[in-house]
Amino acid sequence: xxxxNVWIASVATPIMIVALLLFAGSRSLTAAxxxxxxxxxxxxxxxxxxxxxxxxxxxxxxxxxxRDDIPHTVVSTDGVFKSKVQDTDExxxxxxxxxxxxxxxCSIHPKMTGKVVVQ
Amino acid sequence: MxxxxxxxxxQNLQDLNDDGVDRRGFLKxxxxxxxxxxxxxxxxxxxxxxxxxxxxxxxxxxADFTFVQISDSHIGFNKxxxxxxxxxxxxxxxxxxxxxxxxxxxxxxxxxxxxxxxxEFDTLDQVLxxxxxxxxxxxxxxxxxLSDNGEQFLxxxxxxxxxxxxxxxxxxxxxxxxxVNVANLKAGGMGSLGHEQLxxxxxxxxxxxxxxxxxxxxxxPLWTIYPDWGWGTDDSAQALxxxxxxxxxxxxxxxxxxxxxxxxxxxxxxxxxxxxxxxxAPGTAPSAGPMKVPADQLQQMLGIxxxxxxxxxxxxxxxxxxxxxxxxxxxxxxxx
Numbered sequence: 001x002x003x004x005n006v007w008i009a010s011v012a013t014p015i016m017i018v019a020l021l022l023f024a025g026s027r028s029l030t031a032a033x034x035x036x037x038x039x040x041x042x043x044x045x046x047x048x049x050x051x052x053x054x055x056x057x058x059x060x061x062x063x064x065x066x067r068d069d070i071p072h073t074v075v076s077t078d079g080v081f082k083s084k085v086q087d088t089d090e091x092x093x094x095x096x097x098x099x100x101x102x103x104x105x106c107s108i109h110p111k112m113t114g115k116v117v118v119q
Numbered sequence: 120m121x122x123x124x125x126x127x128x129x130q131n132l133q134d135l136n137d138d139g140v141d142r143r144g145f146l147k148x149x150x151x152x153x154x155x156x157x158x159x160x161x162x163x164x165x166x167x168x169x170x171x172x173x174x175x176x177x178x179x180x181x182a183d184f185t186f187v188q189i190s191d192s193h194i195g196f197n198k199x200x201x202x203x204x205x206x207x208x209x210x211x212x213x214x215x216x217x218x219x220x221x222x223x224x225x226x227x228x229x230x231x232x233x234x235x236x237x238x239e240f241d242t243l244d245q246v247l248x249x250x251x252x253x254x255x256x257x258x259x260x261x262x263x264x265l266s267d268n269g270e271q272f273l274x275x276x277x278x279x280x281x282x283x284x285x286x287x288x289x290x291x292x293x294x295x296x297x298x299v300n301v302a303n304l305k306a307g308g309m310g311s312l313g314h315e316q317l318x319x320x321x322x323x324x325x326x327x328x329x330x331x332x333x334x335x336x337x338x339x340p341l342w343t344i345y346p347d348w349g350w351g352t353d354d355s356a357q358a359l360x361x362x363x364x365x366x367x368x369x370x371x372x373x374x375x376x377x378x379x380x381x382x383x384x385x386x387x388x389x390x391x392x393x394x395x396x397x398x399x400a401p402g403t404a405p406s407a408g409p410m411k412v413p414a415d416q417l418q419q420m421l422g423i424x425x426x427x428x429x430x431x432x433x434x435x436x437x438x439x440x441x442x443x444x445x446x447x448x449x450x451x452x453x454x455x
Contacts, residue, residue, distance in 0.1 A: 046405040046406035046408065047348075047406040047407060047408065048406070068406070068408055069198045069199075069200070069408050069409050070408050070409070071233070071234060071262070071265065073265075077306045084266065085234060085235075085265040085266055087234060088198070103306065104306075105306035105307065107304060108261045108262070108265065108304075109261075109349055110304040110305055110306055110307060110308045110309070110349065111307065111308075111309065111346075111347070111348065111349040113306050113307050
């Protein structure tokens with residue numbers, strides 16, 4: 001190993017490790033990867049809410065992320081919550097303060113339905 | 120499940136009368152090649168032939184009037200299937216302007232915009248201004264009513280219409296009805312016309328002679344194509360019951376971004392291509408999202424629909440023209 005290569009290995013490797021740690025740290029903060037306590041995530045993929053039904057404790061904030069190329073909405077069947085139109089990668093959150101079963105659908109593509117059960 | 124989809128298409132096609140052209144084979148071919156289809160209706164008897172065989176333009180010659188259907192422009196969409204939907208709409212307008220017989224008017228069957236944004240409607244208006252046909256009739260798609268229950272759509276394109284934008288008009292003895300089936304959709308359902316509109320439709324058709332040719336147009340298909348993807352209208356049977364007594368009924372829809380057709384009694388159903396991006400055939404993809412195709416194939420999967428009406432012959436010819444085809448019907452002849 002030449003002198004230069006040793007220098008690169010001894011200096012660059014710790015920098016890369018730190019960078020990787022920082023990257024990993026920032027990723028762990030996103031709701032999709034590791035939901036913080038009191039939160040839950042629903043993804044919209046291929047015109048489907050996933051998971052289609054989730055059960056969460058009272059006080060949980062549920063965040064929907066639209067991962068389709070087509071806009072969707074998240075609208076409570078009983079009028080409890082209603083998102084604006086969500087384009088690709090946009091998110092909508094709602095905090096469920098009362099126990100109950102909340103059915104919802106996409107008002108643009110009403111075949112898309114889902115359910116949040118709050119206990 | 121490709122075979123499931125094929126069954127569905129075959130089922131739709133088996134209703135068509137046999138006139139010597141293998142439509143099933145042709146439509147399969149068309150689905151790949153994206154070429155056109157001439158579809159003529161004569162006194163309730165459907166006649167269909169390959170676009171390539173219409174070189175003599177008999178469908179066009181002597182037509183009392185002609186109109187063009189465009190659909191699903193989705194202005195504002197900018198994703199990989201088609202990053203420039205304004206350009207492809209412009210191509211569609213150029214194609215219309217180059218037609219040998221100038222169309223009397225244009226019908227746009229909805230999804231003008233992607234997100235109902237004023238800037239998207241502005242861009243659409245700018246492109247449509249260049250059309251040789253100055254009269255354009257619109258019905259909204261679900262994308263045009265996203266944030267304000269369609270208020271803006273009504274202000275711009277629905278002046279003088281009823282309810283959420285339905286209306287009718289007459290052109291040289293043909294009665295046209297524009298219907299809205301994208302408003303107030305119910306969870307778990309498909310397209311919906313609603314009680315108020317159905318009552319209006321019944322009233323609008325009442326007293327008209329059974330020999331009046333009727334053209335119904337709406338965004339979502341008024342026949343059930345694929346319920347899993349919501350490709351149908353829950354209460355369309357009610358609407359179709361009102362047109363049963365008429366001798367010639369043509370239904371023009373958009374929404375599914377591909378050509379599908381069916382004849383049921385005296386009613387002919389037809390869906391148009393999009394000017395923006397293709398969508399998969401029913402059941403051939405996980406969802407109805409945009410179908411990504413190689414750039415050189417895109418224009419074969421987008422297009423416009425040219426409709427010629429012959430009063431004397433009581434026939435209606437529907438011709439689909441892909442954007443990638445030549446500038447006239449003749450130029451596309453033999454193009455399969």
